[in-house]
Amino acid sequence: MPTEDYERLRHTKLFKIVYESDGLKINGYLALPPQQEALLPAIQFNRGGTERGALTPESAAAFLGLYASWGYVAIATQYRGSGGSEGNPEWGAGDVRDAMKLLEILKSFEYVDADRIGVIGGSRGGMVTLQMLRQTEAFRAAITFGAPTAFGGLAEDAYIRRTMSRYLPEQSNYEAEAAARSSSTWADELSSSTPLLVLHGTGDKKVHPEHGYRLGLALQEALHPYKLVMYENADHVLAGRRKESNEEMRAWMDRYVKNKGALPKVGPHGN
Numbered sequence: 001m002p003t004e005d006y007e008r009l010r011h012t013k014l015f016k017i018v019y020e021s022d023g024l025k026i027n028g029y030l031a032l033p034p035q036q037e038a039l040l041p042a043i044q045f046n047r048g049g050t051e052r053g054a055l056t057p058e059s060a061a062a063f064l065g066l067y068a069s070w071g072y073v074a075i076a077t078q079y080r081g082s083g084g085s086e087g088n089p090e091w092g093a094g095d096v097r098d099a100m101k102l103l104e105i106l107k108s109f110e111y112v113d114a115d116r117i118g119v120i121g122g123s124r125g126g127m128v129t130l131q132m133l134r135q136t137e138a139f140r141a142a143i144t145f146g147a148p149t150a151f152g153g154l155a156e157d158a159y160i161r162r163t164m165s166r167y168l169p170e171q172s173n174y175e176a177e178a179a180a181r182s183s184s185t186w187a188d189e190l191s192s193s194t195p196l197l198v199l200h201g202t203g204d205k206k207v208h209p210e211h212g213y214r215l216g217l218a219l220q221e222a223l224h225p226y227k228l229v230m231y232e233n234a235d236h237v238l239a240g241r242r243k244e245s246n247e248e249m250r251a252w253m254d255r256y257v258k259n260k261g262a263l264p265k266v267g268p269h270g271n
Contacts, residue, residue: 008034009069014061017075021101022094024086028102029055031064031074039113041258042073042106044139046099046132048123048146048237050091050163054083067120070250071258073112077102091124091167092181096131103138115140118257120249122146123207123236124163130183130215133190141256143249145199146236148207149215150185151178159206184211187218195225195263197252199245201234223266227252 011034018025033040045063047055055063055078067074077098081089089095107114118141121129126147133142152175154161161178168177179185190196196219200212209230216228229248234241255261 005069008071009065012061012065012068014057014065014068016057019077019102019105021080021098022087024080026077026080026085026087026098026101027083028075028077029057029060029064031060031068033068033071033073035071036111038111039116040073040111041071041116041253042075042109042112042118043067043253043257044099044103044106044117044119045074045076046119046121046125046128047076047078048121048125050124050166051082051089053124054078066246067253070253072118072253073106073109075102075106089167091164092127092131092177093167096128099128099132100135103132103136107138114138116257116260118142118253120144120253123148127181127183130190131181133194133196134183134186137191137193139191139194140260141197141252142194143197143199143252144215145238145245146201146204146207147183147198147211147215148181149183149211149218151182152185154178184214184218187215187224188222190219190222190224192224193263195227195252195256197248198226198228199238199248200228200230201236201238201241202230202232203234203240204236206236225263225266 013032015030064074079095080087120143123146126144148160219226231241238245
């Protein structure tokens with residue numbers, strides 16, 4: 001890491017936060033950049049994993065501290081039922097409401113520029129992010145990595161099917177619940193003003209790389225502004241290509257969030 005980047009990271013500040021969602025006390029983390037401007041851009045991070053994937057001070061610093069070192073206010077939720085939060089754990093339902101509530105809170109901070117907010121979600125958090133983009137146009141840009149995007153037709157022993165099924169209420173209709181979480185089937189309903197960077201490792205064992213391809217094809221058909229990057233020799237969390245993927249993420253956030261860049265052209269154009 002260059003000395004300048006290290007110094008910015010060293011001077012970020014990390015805080016634990018508690019907020020209310022559906023009457024539940026939800027825990028999270030907030031990181032502030034080293035240099036304060038009148039109004040700062042911000043990134044909401046939607047973490048992956050289930051209860052075992054709850055953020056710790058160390059992992060929160062790794063993600064939120066990094067984004068804060070880029071000059072952003074960075075915030076994340078633990079979701080209900082994990083990380084000390086109240087309630088029962090959910091996967092693609094109440095946890096999405098927890099993320100939406102956190103966005104409201106982030107926009108209310110007097111030092112946050114509500115017109116310059118981006119979102120990054122990994123794995124389950126990528127699924128949550130896509131569900132958010134179906135509900136809000138508040139984000140100037142979004143990024144997912146390792147996100148499941150197609151739950152229909154999965155084998156019963158598929159990792160993400162088993163994981164989702166663990167958190168469904170009894171007597172739930174699996175196909176209906178799967179459709180609600182399968183963003184590749186409703187990509188045309190995502191906020192068209194939010195350019196989406198889709199990252200996936202070709203070595204992903206938990207969420208097959210096909211999920212990234214499917215979402216990319218659906219975004220192409222929907223004429224949604226997007227970029228798809230498939231990293232060879234990268235796993236579910238892009239280990240093996242972490243430096244390159246972080247650079248890709250930062251460039252995307254800086255272009256569309258920090259600098260409020262114009263949306264890219266979509267659909268056929270050129271010679």
